[in-house]
Amino acid sequence: MLELAIKGSKKYYAWVAFLMAVIGIGFLVYLKQLSFGLGITGLSRDVSWGFYIANFTFLVGVAAGGVMVVLPYYLHDYKAFGKITILGEFLAIAALVMCITFVVVDLGQPMRVFNTLLYPSPGSILFWDIVVLQGYLFLNLVIGWNVLEAERNGTHYQAWVKPLIFLSIPWAVSIHTVTAFLYAGLPGRGFWMTAIMAPRFLSSAFAAGPALLILLSLFIRRVTKFDPGREQIQSLAKIVAYAICINVFFFLCEVFTAFYSNIPEHMDHIKYLFAGLHGKGSLVPWMWTSYSLMIISIILLVNPITRKHEGVLAFACVTVFVGTWIDKGLGMISGGFVPNPMHQVTEYAPTIPEILITLGVYGIGALVLTILYKMSVAVKEEVAA
């Protein structure tokens, strides 16, 4: 089916060329990082994980979010989603490719990455994260490809695919749970030491993933002959509405626990993020922007009049996506490292090379997504014709 991805308009090729350029720039800067070391990033002894790991965490969420179209269709027989499950599965593949790339570019010695397989350590959550991410990538690739191919051939997909589909549903939950456990089990990091870390991750995932799917669906409808469907988009919008409400609710639970108990170790991180600590607060405007965006999105998504207006819905989805990205991508990871275990404040900001490498990784994801979506849409158009 891949041949379908190489037949496209001039605009399509221009877009692919643009992505190649973004990837190329990122790759060149990455070569620089390989030769100099991670010192070209804004990371430090105190904030030892930054932009790469934060984006990795966010994208695990986007990957898991794809299950929100798979689950209603296969478990609840919600027929409308049958048309767009492929979009969810292929979005997951693109997101997972980015996740794995982000982990690799974050390594100090990437050429030793296979030490994780040579000396597997079941006691390490990172080991399990590798297992579940690879597994989920594999599942989505096999399922998505087979189902799409069957659709193209006008047949039903093979019977052995069905158990894999059922397996992929809890697996989606597992990838973000394990990713949350990377953080939630560390002694002495008060911000992450919370039992609702995994639920928080999942709620933001089920908001950000489907929000991106809505935007992609609207885009596909505009530029191709395939229409993901108004009902489908509206159903996704309701999922986003619930998920973003739960996400903000979970955050408020954290605020209550930290501030009513009045335990400094738990309050300090939230104070740093939203008000600044020891006179340092570079993330303060970001965090307020993030939560303002999420509140705006709740107003627009819960209200049926605004939700049903597709232009407003698109805007709301952008606010969800950007809001959760700031929250997870900037706040969640650096927030846990500041203040450090000695209660000192060392701030972190990504450097230009770090941002260029990050954009390069996003470029890879966008390219994978472009190819997979181009292929899917071509099959859908072919079948309809």
Added chain:
Amino acid sequence: MEDSRRRFLMLAGISAVGLTAKPVLDAFAAEQKQHPTIGLKKAKDALTAKQWGMVIDTRNFHSADDLEPIIEACHKTHNVPSIENEHHEVKWIWEEHFHNAFPGLAQKYQDERTEHAPFLALCNHCENPPCCRVCPTKATFKRESDGIVLMDFHRCIGCRFCMAACPYGSRSFNFRDPRPFIEETNKSFPTRMKGVVEKCNFCAERLAVGKLPACAEASDGAIVFGDLYDPASEVRELLRTNYTIRRKQGLGTEPAVYYIV
């Protein structure tokens, strides 16, 4: 033709997955298996213990000048680079204020001596080290024979999970090649390359040849090193006769470094 090629690719793919699964399965199998005791020859005069530990008598330290020779002894012995940029700093043993070293123990109205005295911070060689728990390659591990938390600089992939897990900030990462920042290289200890984590090793290499850790040697008796599991050891005698504190012991890590205040 089409079909057989496809079949071949499928089988090749599955075999590739199988190959990578083998060591993983072995690891699980190994959890159960009794390891035969690995026969490492010990030097005749090597110092041994069940769990090495340290007692630091902070009453002997009044200013940063008192700590300097100790820190220098350690950093020179282990080729620790002196990098100006705080973000890229590498340190094995360093100075902290009381309220930073012992955040939970700092009083609202602290006595003047501890308020201004310098405190040494280093790896605690915990009995339950979170850093070893999280390492995805076992590049950092607790040596069973004597309880030292060690690093294999050649196995470390530089994921820095151990830095996030350590509640004492005891670990440093080589954000760049450290070698240009070492004034005088000690040829008997390896230098590190960029991209790996490092930290205090309780001078495992010195113990192996019968020498006490460099910091203890340079401390004029203020740092006492010994076996915490041996009731007759000097460290246990000090712990019996002095009130001591440990860093963040509420976390259950069981640090092996004690402080007399």
